[in-house]
Amino acid sequence: MTTSRTQYGYYPGCSLERSASAYDVSTRAIAAALGLDLAELDDWNCCGATEYLAINKLAAYALIARNLALAEKQFAPGDGSGGAHKAQLVAPCSACFLNLRKADHHLQEDKTLAVKTNEALAAGGLHYDAGAVKIRHLLDVIVSDVGYARVKELVVKPLTGLRVAPYYGCLFSRPHLGGERRTQGVRTNPEYPMELDRLLKLLGAEVVYFPLKTHCCGGHMTQISADVAYELIRRLLQNAADFQADILATLCPMCQLNLDAYQQQVSRHFGVKFNLPIVYFTQLMGLAFGIEAKALGFGKEIVSAAPALARIGIQAPLPEGEAEKPKRKPRRPKEALPLPVMPAESEEMEL
Amino acid sequence: MLAETETVVPPRAAKPPLSFLQQVMAATPGDSRLEMCIQCGTCGGSCPSGPDMDYTPRHLFALIRADMRDQALSSNTFWYCVSCYYCVVRCPQQVYITDIMAALKRMAIREGHSLHGDAPDFSQTFIGNVERYGRSFELGLATRYHLTHSPLRKVGIGTLALGMMARDRLAFTPTRIQGIESLQAILHKAHELTAEAERTGEVELL
Numbered sequence: 155m156t157t158s159r160t161q162y163g164y165y166p167g168c169s170l171e172r173s174a175s176a177y178d179v180s181t182r183a184i185a186a187a188l189g190l191d192l193a194e195l196d197d198w199n200c201c202g203a204t205e206y207l208a209i210n211k212l213a214a215y216a217l218i219a220r221n222l223a224l225a226e227k228q229f230a231p232g233d234g235s236g237g238a239h240k241a242q243l244v245a246p247c248s249a250c251f252l253n254l255r256k257a258d259h260h261l262q263e264d265k266t267l268a269v270k271t272n273e274a275l276a277a278g279g280l281h282y283d284a285g286a287v288k289i290r291h292l293l294d295v296i297v298s299d300v301g302y303a304r305v306k307e308l309v310v311k312p313l314t315g316l317r318v319a320p321y322y323g324c325l326f327s328r329p330h331l332g333g334e335r336r337t338q339g340v341r342t343n344p345e346y347p348m349e350l351d352r353l354l355k356l357l358g359a360e361v362v363y364f365p366l367k368t369h370c371c372g373g374h375m376t377q378i379s380a381d382v383a384y385e386l387i388r389r390l391l392q393n394a395a396d397f398q399a400d401i402l403a404t405l406c407p408m409c410q411l412n413l414d415a416y417q418q419q420v421s422r423h424f425g426v427k428f429n430l431p432i433v434y435f436t437q438l439m440g441l442a443f444g445i446e447a448k449a450l451g452f453g454k455e456i457v458s459a460a461p462a463l464a465r466i467g468i469q470a471p472l473p474e475g476e477a478e479k480p481k482r483k484p485r486r487p488k489e490a491l492p493l494p495v496m497p498a499e500s501e502e503m504e505l
Numbered sequence: 506m507l508a509e510t511e512t513v514v515p516p517r518a519a520k521p522p523l524s525f526l527q528q529v530m531a532a533t534p535g536d537s538r539l540e541m542c543i544q545c546g547t548c549g550g551s552c553p554s555g556p557d558m559d560y561t562p563r564h565l566f567a568l569i570r571a572d573m574r575d576q577a578l579s580s581n582t583f584w585y586c587v588s589c590y591y592c593v594v595r596c597p598q599q600v601y602i603t604d605i606m607a608a609l610k611r612m613a614i615r616e617g618h619s620l621h622g623d624a625p626d627f628s629q630t631f632i633g634n635v636e637r638y639g640r641s642f643e644l645g646l647a648t649r650y651h652l653t654h655s656p657l658r659k660v661g662i663g664t665l666a667l668g669m670m671a672r673d674r675l676a677f678t679p680t681r682i683q684g685i686e687s688l689q690a691i692l693h694k695a696h697e698l699t700a701e702a703e704r705t706g707e708v709e710l711l
Contacts, residue, residue, distance in 0.1 A: 168641035277694035278687035328590035
């Protein structure tokens, strides 16, 4: 008898296509190691982020429901369980995760909305039965379905000595739609979840206390009201710095973008010098599983993770833009003050 | 004869117009529980952008219940909502605050209340790309939006974009999904249904 692996539908979302490609690459890399069968949803479309729901409700629900309808068709379990096993759709992006499950939840709850949404879907030859697809976050699938024990078995290169701030952002643990959410049978705390902490500890990392772990990164406020967003980003970076984190692990592309790409501007804005690399938890898992840093999308981050990783003996590529810069000869040796040098050593020196 | 004039047909009970509170509740999907608000202020105290709002959510809900439509809809409160759901999980009455904020955004746009803020334009530009290609197009969004919204204040955006490009994190061309025609037909129909709901006053679909 062959045991068939559960197939998960994979919904990468727009960010993972390009701006968060490191998350996509590392997810696929560790999925192979974890034995997770992720099959990308064919021809998926954008989930509308927070923007579409601000403009038009029916169009927003129809946009999301097209993905759900496609997933219902593509991943219908062919096990003859008569619907006992649901099609599952995994989203690594917390915003996509929220939109997909929120739409599914409200379509189940609100019959008028469901009828009208399906009327719109019918114009494109589709139909969605509310509740047919179970929406999961990637982290939830890893800790609940694969399990901490299996993850621990796969660690060959523990991240000993790396101080990691576990950052969940908002939408992994909030909101609880129609009741509480559980991972591994344990209720997920909406303000102080522990799943990522536990996972990172198993990778051998030193998980720092990070009280702001579920505070908001500002979302789209960087675009709308920069001052508001910069303060939210500053709090998070400062909090991680206060607890001497070497690196921050995130599970959402929006959080990564805001904390990483805006770090320089936030530093300038407040006259503080932050230097905190922001990486995806999947990238750290990959490293602990012995996968090459290059194959995990390292080097895509704006604030380079290479120095922090070098301290624990892992060579990671420099950010792509920086690697291309022509190397300028240092004007003076790295040591700022001239130090007495023994003759034997001085011969080796360039000057 | 007399009998004839005496048969009075009761006038058809005209539906009383919905109050502003009822309209907001109807426009929020699911059970918003807005009427259950006890004005405790936990929402505003938990809100990351609370200090920047004209009214905290608690204050806004009081305005809504007082039927102060214009004052509520012209405030910046819901445009500053970052959708973090802190208020939702902390609310002792389980008011579904975040989605009420989204319903208020739609109402404000429909009634022309928010023409001075940047947020509605950002949303419009974003969904314009989604309707055209089926996926988000960050470079197109950023250039179009920032060039039309005080570009001189955003000097730093250029270096940020360059850093992103150097790392191949910004696509120069949008990705168009294969089923774009089917998606556009779906969205077209949804817009038609919305227009119909606006005509017939089916607030719960708006």
